Amino acid sequence: MKNLAVILCIAFLSVGVYAQEKIAKIEFKTDVIDYGTIEKGADGVRVFEFTNTGNAPLIISKAKSTCGCTVPDWPKAPIMPGETGEIRVKYDTNRVNPIRxxxxxxxxxxxxxxxxxxxxxxxxxxxTSVLEKKDKSVMEQ
Structure with a gap:
């Protein structure tokens, strides 16, 4: 009877350990995208690519930006282990200013x-800025 109890305990522990090993892992190719210097009205869409390197389905529940000028779009379906996905980010390029x-x-x-x-x-x-005009007039002289 003691052997049966020990075997059952070991079985329950190993099932618990096995269940804890199933986890999704998200790995991005890069976590920063540099638009560089772009013109007003240019295409503001960029893509963050990722892979589920875990052994359980990856579910992205939300992607939220710090302001309304940046709109993320993410996959709503689970990403299976080994599969890749994309998070598309659209920045409003009609706003002339630095992007951060x-x-x-x-x-x-x-x-x-x-x-x-x-x-x-x-x-x-x-x-054009005042400095550009000043530099240009100096160069022409």
Missing amino acids: KTITVSSNADTPSVALKIKGLVVDPSK
């Missing part, structure tokens, strides 16, 4: 919250 935004991705992965960043500069080519 964070997108927070929440999922069931071993790291449940991941911060992705975009950076760059949106310029309006129809407007």
